Amino acid sequence: MNKANNLQKRKYYIETWGCQMNEHDSEKMSGILESIGYIETNTPKDADLIIFNTCLVRKNAELKVYGNLGHLKTLKNKKPEMLIAVCGCMTQKKEIRDLIKEKYSHVDIVFGTHNIHKLPELIANARQNSRMIIDVWEDSGNIIEGLPAKRKYGFKAFVNVMHGCNNFCTYCIVPYTRGREKSRLPEDILREINELSAQGCKEVTLLGQNVNSYGKNLDKKVSFAQLLRMVNEVKGIERIRFTTSHPKDLSDELILAIKECDKVCEHIHLPFQAGSNKILKAMNRKYSKEHYLNLIEKIKNEIPNIAITTDIIVGFPGETEEDFEETLDVVRKVKFDSAFTFLYSIRKGTPAAKMENQVPEDIKHKRFKRLLDTIYPISLEINQKLKNKVVEVLVEEISKTDKTKVTGRTRTNKVVHFSGDKNLIGKLVKVRITNPKTWTLEGELID
Ligand code: 5AD
Ligand code: SF4
Numbered sequence: 001m002n003k004a005n006n007l008q009k010r011k012y013y014i015e016t017w018g019c020q021m022n023e024h025d026s027e028k029m030s031g032i033l034e035s036i037g038y039i040e041t042n043t044p045k046d047a048d049l050i051i052f053n054t055c056l057v058r059k060n061a062e063l064k065v066y067g068n069l070g071h072l073k074t075l076k077n078k079k080p081e082m083l084i085a086v087c088g089c090m091t092q093k094k095e096i097r098d099l100i101k102e103k104y105s106h107v108d109i110v111f112g113t114h115n116i117h118k119l120p121e122l123i124a125n126a127r128q129n130s131r132m133i134i135d136v137w138e139d140s141g142n143i144i145e146g147l148p149a150k151r152k153y154g155f156k157a158f159v160n161v162m163h164g165c166n167n168f169c170t171y172c173i174v175p176y177t178r179g180r181e182k183s184r185l186p187e188d189i190l191r192e193i194n195e196l197s198a199q200g201c202k203e204v205t206l207l208g209q210n211v212n213s214y215g216k217n218l219d220k221k222v223s224f225a226q227l228l229r230m231v232n233e234v235k236g237i238e239r240i241r242f243t244t245s246h247p248k249d250l251s252d253e254l255i256l257a258i259k260e261c262d263k264v265c266e267h268i269h270l271p272f273q274a275g276s277n278k279i280l281k282a283m284n285r286k287y288s289k290e291h292y293l294n295l296i297e298k299i300k301n302e303i304p305n306i307a308i309t310t311d312i313i314v315g316f317p318g319e320t321e322e323d324f325e326e327t328l329d330v331v332r333k334v335k336f337d338s339a340f341t342f343l344y345s346i347r348k349g350t351p352a353a354k355m356e357n358q359v360p361e362d363i364k365h366k367r368f369k370r371l372l373d374t375i376y377p378i379s380l381e382i383n384q385k386l387k388n389k390v391v392e393v394l395v396e397e398i399s400k401t402d403k404t405k406v407t408g409r410t411r412t413n414k415v416v417h418f419s420g421d422k423n424l425i426g427k428l429v430k431v432r433i434t435n436p437k438t439w440t441l442e443g444e445l446i447d
Contacts (some may be wrong), residue, residue: 012038012055013047017065018055020207020243021178022088024149024158026053029087029116031148038119040150045075047082049123055086056096056173058345065090069104076106077231083126085109087116089177091136093349101132112136113178117144132136139164139179145188153396155202155426156239160319161189161227162208167246170284170351171272171316171344174209183208190225197236202428203394204231206242225257232261238428239394239411240264244271248286259302265411267314270295271311272334275326279316289326296334303432307337307382307412314371315344315364317355324367328374335378337412338439341371349382376438383414383436391416393431395424412442418443 012033016026029051030040041047052068055061065086072084084107090096092112101109108126111118114137126133143163151157164179165172193204206227208214214224224242231240240263247270258264270292274280277288299306312327331339343364346353391410399405399417406420408429416438418431424445435442 009037009039011041011046012046012049012051012236013041013044014051014053015044015068016088017061018053018057018089018207020158020205021160021163021209022053022055022153024207025088025113025116027053027149027151027158028147029053029119031253032117032119034150035148039324044072045079049083049085051085051087052235054086054090056089056177056347057095058342059347062090066104069100069107069413073104073106083108083123085111085119085122085126086335087111087113088104089113089173092177095348097134097136101134105132107132110134110136114138114140115424117147118173131445133153141180141182143182143184145184153426154200156396157196157201158207159192159196159204160184160208161206161211161224161242162214165209166213167210167286168284168351169410170282171313171347173347173350176349178209181210181213181217183218185218186215186230187226189227190234193234193237197234200236200426202237202426203239203241206231206238206240208242209244210246210249211242212245212251212254223253225251225253228254228257228261232263235301238263241267241413243269245269247272247292250295252298255299255302265413266305267307267309267337267413268299268410269309269311270299272330273311273313274316274319274323275328275330276319276323277326279319279323282318285311289329289330290386292330293333305412307414308334308444309340309413310334310336311340311342312371313342313344314368315359316358317344317352317359319344319359319367324370331371331374331378335382336375337382337414338379339375340354341368341375343368356381380436380438383438383441384440386414386436388432388434390430390432391441391443393397393418393429393443395420395427395429397425398422417441418445420445 014026054065091110109122162183164181165175166181168175172288215222272292275289393408393416395406395408399407406424430446431443433441433443
């Protein structure tokens with residue numbers, strides 16, 4: 001494509017908040033936009049179309065979107081022909097759409113999580129209309145297949161296996177924004193992975209809010225374990241990852257599949273959220289602390305080198321000091337490789353938001369710090385065992401902090417930095433770990 005052509009093309013900029021599901025939706029929007037002639041820009045002020053793909057899981061993410069929308073007002077005044085679109089989990093809520101209408105009238109398009117395929121039509125409408133176009137679908141129960149996606153990397157890709165969630169954890173907004181669980185047909189998933197492999201993709205991450213309940217709503221039932229075994233047969237794919245797993249649905253059949261499928265990586269992300277049975281019940285998690293610990297023991301026995309990561313919420317309503325100690329107890333017993341930790345955030349519309357015994361912010365913050373102080377030394381202790389070990393790394397990019405180094409991930413999903421250049425990107429290489437740290441590993445390439 002020559003420069004003159006590029007100059008005539010309309011440019012888009014997408015800002016994404018939240019989970020991998022959102023990241024992948026943004027890749028699909030990029031694919032759709034490029035199929036109608038747009039090109040990407042990393043500079044909002046150069047864009048003809050700015051899209052904010054939003055997250056509603058915690059208040060901070062929501063506030064950032066409002067802040068950023070406010071800033072766009074000046075840009076829109078200078079460049080009125082530019083279109084601003086907001087989509088993602090936030091716009092699924094009516095009161096947020098009303099707020100956008102009222103306070104952010106410079107927004108041109110509001111759409112939701114269920115109708116990203118309508119983007120070209122919405123853009124065309126917005127170009128002809130000066131009023132805000134709002135088109136948000138409730139969950140239709142259908143999955144739109146065949147959308148193009150412009151993936152960030154050629155060698156690794158997200159693949160949706162299911163959409164939505166039926167679990168209704170009492171703190172979580174996702175079931176209200178992403179609708180009920182719907183699994184994609186295995187043949188559609190396999191077709192996509194075969195195409196990815198033909199394009200040179202080496203690693204796939206199978207995505208779903210609760211992948212362990214994959215296939216339950218299909219006419220011809222297929223379990224997630226069976227799906228993993230099918231994906232394991234795809235030639236050219238060398239690594240398979242999946243996220244997220246729910247402890248209540250993780251079956252022995254799945255543990256066996258992870259163990260037996262050579263391409264399935266030795267890493268499981270298994271959120272436990274809280275250690276106290278009282279809090280787990282109030283969260284509607286449908287498992288106990290004991291069940292979780294047994295599950296971990298089973299997984300570690302079957303797959304000894306597996307890395308285990310988790311999500312933990314601090315300060316759920318009613319959490320006492322004793323309850324929090326139970327959370328620390330799980331952390332100490334399991335010894336997680338790493339953990340995503342969150343302060344409980346009230347989400348309007350969820351059952352927990354109405355609970356009366358909310359934990360004061362200062363107590364939440366103090367517990368949060370104690371939690372991190374418990375997690376970090378364990379991560380370091382686990383990583384130190386890798387010193388002088390040789391690991392397989394899929395190289396992803398030039399290191400952001402040191403241009404003479406590259407960054408990649410082990411099968412256990414640990415980030416490794418080592419000397420190297422851009423020719424290594426997308427390759428699977430062997431690296432000796434020289435300096436293991438809490439969050440990353442330093443190493444050297446082995447010829
Ligand atoms: N407050 C804090 N953390 C939350 N999560 C989901 N909802 C909330 C909330 N209201 C966390 C959970 C989940 C992760 C994706 O986000 O730990 O596993
Ligand atoms: Fe939210 Fe629970 Fe569903 Fe995860 S399983 S998306 S935490 S409701």
